[in-house]
Amino acid sequence: MTRKRFDEMGCxxxxxxNEVGDWWSLxxxxxxxxxxxxxxxxxNSLGIAKNILCNRxxxxxxxxxxxxxxxxxxxxRYEYRLxxxxxxxxxxxxxxxxxxxxxxxxxxxxxxxxxxxxxxxxPVTVQNQQGQPLTVxxxxxxxxxxxxxxxxx
Amino acid sequence: MTRKRFDEMGCxxxxxxNEVGDWWSLxxxxxxxxxxxxxxxxxNSLGIAKNILCNRxxxxxxxxxxxxxxxxxxxxRYEYRLxxxxxxxxxxxxxxxxxxxxxxxxxxxxxxxxxxxxxxxxPVTVQNQQGQPLTVxxxxxxxxxxxxxxxxx
DNA sequence: CCACAATGGTTGCAAAACGAAACCAAATAA
DNA sequence: TTATTTGGTTTCGTTTTGCAACCATTGTGG
Numbered sequence: 001m002t003r004k005r006f007d008e009m010g011c012x013x014x015x016x017x018n019e020v021g022d023w024w025s026l027x028x029x030x031x032x033x034x035x036x037x038x039x040x041x042x043x044n045s046l047g048i049a050k051n052i053l054c055n056r057x058x059x060x061x062x063x064x065x066x067x068x069x070x071x072x073x074x075x076x077r078y079e080y081r082l083x084x085x086x087x088x089x090x091x092x093x094x095x096x097x098x099x100x101x102x103x104x105x106x107x108x109x110x111x112x113x114x115x116x117x118x119x120x121x122x123p124v125t126v127q128n129q130q131g132q133p134l135t136v137x138x139x140x141x142x143x144x145x146x147x148x149x150x151x152x153x
Numbered sequence: 154m155t156r157k158r159f160d161e162m163g164c165x166x167x168x169x170x171n172e173v174g175d176w177w178s179l180x181x182x183x184x185x186x187x188x189x190x191x192x193x194x195x196x197n198s199l200g201i202a203k204n205i206l207c208n209r210x211x212x213x214x215x216x217x218x219x220x221x222x223x224x225x226x227x228x229x230r231y232e233y234r235l236x237x238x239x240x241x242x243x244x245x246x247x248x249x250x251x252x253x254x255x256x257x258x259x260x261x262x263x264x265x266x267x268x269x270x271x272x273x274x275x276p277v278t279v280q281n282q283q284g285q286p287l288t289v290x291x292x293x294x295x296x297x298x299x300x301x302x303x304x305x306x
Numbered sequence: 307c308c309a310c311a312a313t314g315g316t317t318g319c320a321a322a323a324c325g326a327a328a329c330c331a332a333a334t335a336a
Numbered sequence: 337t338t339a340t341t342t343g344g345t346t347t348c349g350t351t352t353t354g355c356a357a358c359c360a361t362t363g364t365g366g
Contacts, residue, residue, distance in 0.1 A: 002351070003176065003324070004200070012261040013183045013246055016253035023159070023174050023353095030166045033289050034302065039314055047157070049354050054315065064256070076361055077313070082289075085256045090289040091248040093166055094279045099245060100169035103217070103238045108165040110302060114281045115293045122282050126247045127275045128267045131284065136186050136235075136243040140268045149187065149263060155322070156353070176324095192343055202325045207344060229332055230342070 019063045020089065024048060024056050029065065029086055030093045034110075037079040065089070095124040172216045173242065177201060177209050182218065182239055183246045187263075190232040218242070248277040 006018035020026050027046055036042055043053055057080055060066040065086040069079045094112065101108070102123075112121050125133040141149035159171035173179050180199055189195055196206055210233055213219040218239040222232045247265065254261070255276075265274050278286040294302035 006176070006180070009200075010260060010262060011180075011183075012250040012253040012257075012259065014180055015257055015260065016249040017176060017179060019253075019257075021174075021176050021179065023156070023170060026170060026174065027159070027164075027167060030164075034294055040312075043314095047162075049356095050315070051317085051355090052353065055352095072313095072362070074362075077363085087289050088252060088255065091277050091279055092245060092252060095244040095248050095277070096169040097165045099241055100165040100172075102241065104165075104168055104172075106165065107163060107168065109163060109296055110294050111296070112292050113295055114287065115291050117281065118293075118299075119282050121287065121292065122280045122284065124244050124248070124277060124279055126244055126277055128270065129272050129275050131275065134267065134274065136240050138268050139265050139274065140271075141187055141263050142266055143262055143264070146271075193341080196343095202327095203344070204326090204346085205324065208323095225333070225342095227333070230334085 020060075020065065022056070024052060025060060025065075026089070026093060026096070028053075028056055028060065029082065029089050030097075032066065032080065032082045032086065033090065033093065037081055039078065039080065042080070060086070091124060094121070098123055173213075173218065175209070177205060178213060178218075179242070179246060179249070181206075181209055181213065182235065182242050183250075185219065185233065185235050185239065186243065186246065190234055192231065192233065195233070213239070244277060247274070251276055 006014040006021065009015070020029065024046075028042060028048075031042060031045055036045055039053070039057070042048065042057075043050060046053075048056075057066065057068070061068055061080075064083055066080050067083055069081055071077050071079050097108070097112070113119060114121065126135075126139075127133055128138075143149060159167040159174065162168070173182065177199070181195060181201075184195060184198055189198055192206070192210070195201065195210075196203060199206075201209075210219065210221070214221055214233075217236055219233050220236055222234055224230050224232050250261070250265070266272060267274065279288075279292075280286055281291075296302060
């Protein structure tokens with residue numbers, strides 16, 4: 001009775017969640033985006049149990065989200081760094097952050113600003129090719145043949 | 154030894170994950186965005202255990218992501234619908250979907266298109282006020298006072 | 307060089323969450 | 337009226353989580 005596998009549900013969202021959909025993984029990724037690289041620093045900043053951290057880091061490395069780099073003079077000192085795939089989760093993490101700020105109020109001491117201008121970021125939105133923002137009501141789900149998706153039931 | 158609580162970590166991302174950060178919640182939200190509303194349809198389309206589904210729907214309702222609407226003629230028939238807060242997760246779900254398509258290949262039979270034009274959506278990106286896309290390297294984390302955040306360690 | 311702390315784990319245990327299946331009552335359809 | 341659908345709850349065995357203890361290297365201060 002293992003946890004349900006999401007990677008074979010034929011759904012992109014499911015297979016994304018299969019990689020980073022647990023309680024800790026995205027928090028680890030977010031922390032890495034803040035600059036954290038060392039095992040101990042992840043542990044202290046997140047307050048995560050060591051065995052869970054170990055397990056999550058391994059899974060993130062397995063899935064190509066992070067890499068373990070040997071930085072010891074004679075081995076046995078490591079850094080965990082985001083890969084391109086991991087850094088590409090920036091959109092997801094930022095969207096989550098803004099969603100939480102918008103609906104739960106900003107209980108975060110940290111703010112994200114444009115490095116160049118120091119201005120706050122624009123809200124992350126889904127857009128069409130012309131850059132117009134789209135809500136879920138402005139899109140359609142179609143199958144390979146372009147036919148509109150019909151909900152069973 | 155309860156599951157670690159994320160809502161008091163003083164981090165927006167953490168408190169977002171506290172609401173929708175488990176394996177199933179975002180999948181339920183995604184399914185609701187496809188049009189699913191009924192308990193049984195969620196169960197069949199996701200293949201989730203009934204007790205877990207029940208628990209997750211309750212939590213989503215508690216957190217204001219969905220509402221339970223009575224649609225029975227004499228009660229006892231319900232629909233679960235997204236609230237504005239729930240619909241606002243569209244960005245997160247779409248970013249996850251695109252991330253997975255980009256890095257794991259598209260194993261999804263479903264495509265998202267602009268309802269008006271039928272064109273595929275633009276990639277979700279983080280942007281500055283001028284609409285320029287930003288990567289994680291183009292942003293800075295600052296505290297309330299505007300001082301740059303320094304990583305401990 | 308030696309003692310001591312830090313790093314990056316692993317192991318064992320108890321509590322909690324999960325998954326599957328059985329069961330159940332109300333509402334609806336045949 | 338009987339059967340089926342809906343929306344659950346209960347039970348039970350397995351897995352995951354959190355905590356603390358332990359351990360082998362690796363660095364550091366003297």
